[in-house]
Amino acid sequence: MATYELIVVGGGPAGLAAACQAWEKGLRHILILERDSELGGILNQCIHSGFGLQRFREELTGPEYAGRFIEMLGDTGVETRLDTMVLQIVPGKDGAPHQVHAVSAKEGYQVLEAQAVVLAMGCRERTRGAISIPGERPSGIFTAGAAQRYLNIEGYMVGRRVVILGSGDIGLIMARRMTLEGAKVLACVELMPYSGGLMRNIVQCLQDFDIPLYLSHTITDIKGHDRVEQVTVSEVGPDRRPIPGTEMVFDCDTVLLSVGLIPENELTRAAGADMDRRTSGARVYENMETSIPGIFACGNVVHVHDLVDYVSAESERAGAAAAAYVQGKRAEATARTLELKNGDGVSYTVPQTVRPDEAGKTVEVFFRVNRVTGPAAIAVRDGEGNSLTGFRRAHLAPGEMEHILLPGNLVRSAKGPVTISIEEDKGGSAR
Amino acid sequence: MKELVCIVCPRGCRLQVDEENGYAVTGNSCPRGAEYGKNELQHPTRVLTTTVRVTGGVHSRLPVKTSTAIPKALLFEAMEMANAICVAAPVQPGQVIVENLLGTGADLIAGRGIAKG
Numbered sequence: 380m381a382t383y384e385l386i387v388v389g390g391g392p393a394g395l396a397a398a399c400q401a402w403e404k405g406l407r408h409i410l411i412l413e414r415d416s417e418l419g420g421i422l423n424q425c426i427h428s429g430f431g432l433q434r435f436r437e438e439l440t441g442p443e444y445a446g447r448f449i450e451m452l453g454d455t456g457v458e459t460r461l462d463t464m465v466l467q468i469v470p471g472k473d474g475a476p477h478q479v480h481a482v483s484a485k486e487g488y489q490v491l492e493a494q495a496v497v498l499a500m501g502c503r504e505r506t507r508g509a510i511s512i513p514g515e516r517p518s519g520i521f522t523a524g525a526a527q528r529y530l531n532i533e534g535y536m537v538g539r540r541v542v543i544l545g546s547g548d549i550g551l552i553m554a555r556r557m558t559l560e561g562a563k564v565l566a567c568v569e570l571m572p573y574s575g576g577l578m579r580n581i582v583q584c585l586q587d588f589d590i591p592l593y594l595s596h597t598i599t600d601i602k603g604h605d606r607v608e609q610v611t612v613s614e615v616g617p618d619r620r621p622i623p624g625t626e627m628v629f630d631c632d633t634v635l636l637s638v639g640l641i642p643e644n645e646l647t648r649a650a651g652a653d654m655d656r657r658t659s660g661a662r663v664y665e666n667m668e669t670s671i672p673g674i675f676a677c678g679n680v681v682h683v684h685d686l687v688d689y690v691s692a693e694s695e696r697a698g699a700a701a702a703a704y705v706q707g708k709r710a711e712a713t714a715r716t717l718e719l720k721n722g723d724g725v726s727y728t729v730p731q732t733v734r735p736d737e738a739g740k741t742v743e744v745f746f747r748v749n750r751v752t753g754p755a756a757i758a759v760r761d762g763e764g765n766s767l768t769g770f771r772r773a774h775l776a777p778g779e780m781e782h783i784l785l786p787g788n789l790v791r792s793a794k795g796p797v798t799i800s801i802e803e804d805k806g807g808s809a810r
Numbered sequence: 811m812k813e814l815v816c817i818v819c820p821r822g823c824r825l826q827v828d829e830e831n832g833y834a835v836t837g838n839s840c841p842r843g844a845e846y847g848k849n850e851l852q853h854p855t856r857v858l859t860t861t862v863r864v865t866g867g868v869h870s871r872l873p874v875k876t877s878t879a880i881p882k883a884l885l886f887e888a889m890e891m892a893n894a895i896c897v898a899a900p901v902q903p904g905q906v907i908v909e910n911l912l913g914t915g916a917d918l919i920a921g922r923g924i925a926k927g
């Protein structure tokens with residue numbers, strides 16, 4: 380059986396950064412398993428620019444950003460197997476190596492062994508079934524990401540007159556892309572009273588092309604026999620139910636769904652890792668280790684990121700921690716733990732749990748808020764309600780992931796679980 | 811006074827641009843925002859990203875972008891040009907596909923390499 384120090388599942392930006400970093404930290408037997416025919420993950424189809432502003436101080440396209448990491452990987456001795464799908468991970472007991480089962484057309488069924496595993500499988504799009512739109516079931520309904528792949532990689536236009544449901548970034552990006560390719564995008568329809576995408580994408584993808592954004596609206600009917608012919612859009616009330624009498628009808632041949640992403644965690648669940656219901660990803664410690672010692676996770680498989688720059692940074696942490704694990708620096712099963720709790724306004728945090736005595740100088744915490752706010756403070760309090768530290772923000776929105784750095788000393792001396800919450804300024808009411 | 815959202819980075823600062831006072835910008839968190847605000851009201855520009863056809867490669871489409879931002883008003887004309895182009899693999903990353911696109915001074919360049927397939 381082939382044995383590695385580290386096996387990385389998934390060759391997107393998360394897997395690439397984790398592998399490069401583990402190499403940097405001294406591991407010499409690393410393997411990336413990727414089911415696609417090339418490395419780079421979802422970035423290969425994201426041909427728009429807007430990647431790498433934080434990391435490279437340059438506005439790169441998705442393929443360019445991936446290219447930088449693929450080039451870095453080329454300077455290492457990290458092995459890769461493409462067209463190889465991982466089917467199962469069997470955790471080793473008591474520090475024994477983990478087994479990774481995979482299959483490829485070329486090499487058939489393979490069972491590999493590794494002391495540490497990094498899970499970097501990314502996420503997939505929610506499909507129509509997951510949000511159950513009423514109406515007929517004609518062709519012409521695509522997830523925005525599938526349409527993006529058809530257009531940008533295969534070169535197929537999926538339609539001419541388009542209505543987009545959901546205002547996530549992928550939907551917004553596709554509104555512009557389809558318009559530039561000659562389609563008419565009639566509307567972008569969002570159930571919530573705010574957009575799920577970045578403000579800059581609303582401006583440069585919708586407003587630049589006069590595409591209307593209907594907030595607090597949803598699709599209430601789809602008509603068409605073979606192909607989509609017409610959709611009905613209605614306004615929704617605060618209870619998110621359609622308001623009768625507000626119907627608008629659009630003649631169109633295509634509906635694109637941009638209604639969210641779900642981390643792809645079949646492997647994680649089957650391996651027996653503790654999951655977080657709110658992120659749909661594994662619960663992780665500050666070093667991105669899951670509840671299974673020696674199995675780490677990073678990138679969109681842990682929680683959905685809007686910026687790849689953060690994916691890379693988080694994944695480098697996972698890669699470094701996996702290397703430390705292989706090199707014998709393992710957290711004791713009895714290590715002290717500290718929960719990070721979601722206070723008012725916070726919908727999740729990553730990590731969910733910190734091992735204070737393992738944490739370094741700082742603990743990086745990612746989270747999302749559950750409402751749009753004006754000027755607000757991010758408050759960090761211990762189990763007794765004492766303020767540990769705070770951070771100011773001019774505005775907060777669920778579509779924009781937040782991150783804060785907690786000083787390690789502060790975490791080590793905290794009494795009881797630490798709660799992160801949003802405290803809006805008086806007078807600065809929610810918009 | 812004109813209100814704008816800066817699109818230069820994900821922070822999305824809300825800018826106020828004073829057209830009567832030399833397009834003075836406030837609300838920006840960095841100098842790039844001031845430059846954006848000034849330009850946006852006088853001669854707006856955008857980086858165009860799209861694909862062109864490739865033959866003989868491992869893929870049939872090549873992602874391309876303009877090397878610098880081009881006037882917004884030329885986006886559709888630039889698309890027409892890109893859609894008429896077909897390049898032969900292999901393509902090197904950064905390879906110039908069209909020089910001085912529509913006289914804008916910007917080149918259309920390859921966003922990735924494409925090997926022969």
Ligand SMILES: Cc1cc2nc3c(=O)[nH]c(=O)nc-3n(C[C@H](O)[C@H](O)[C@H](O)COP(=O)(O)OP(=O)(O)OC[C@H]3O[C@@H](n4cnc5c(N)ncnc54)[C@H](O)[C@@H]3O)c2cc1C
Nearest residue numbers: 389391392393413414420421464465500501678679686687
């Ligand atoms: C359509 C779209 C548009 C985006 N636009 C932007 C943007 O404009 N700016 C920005 O900064 N960020 C953007 N993002 C976010 C950013 O691209 C992602 O956060 C980032 O790509 C996530 O990286 P990842 O490696 O976790 O996942 P992915 O890129 O999805 O990579 C996961 C990889 O794992 C592989 N894999 C999965 N399961 C298995 C298995 N069982 N066996 C083997 N391999 C497997 C997949 O094939 C894939 O290659 C966008 C994301 C999407 C989905």
Ligand code: SF4
Nearest residue numbers: 816819822823840843
């Ligand atoms: S002003 Fe600067 S920080 Fe603000 S959005 Fe523009 S580029 Fe980003």
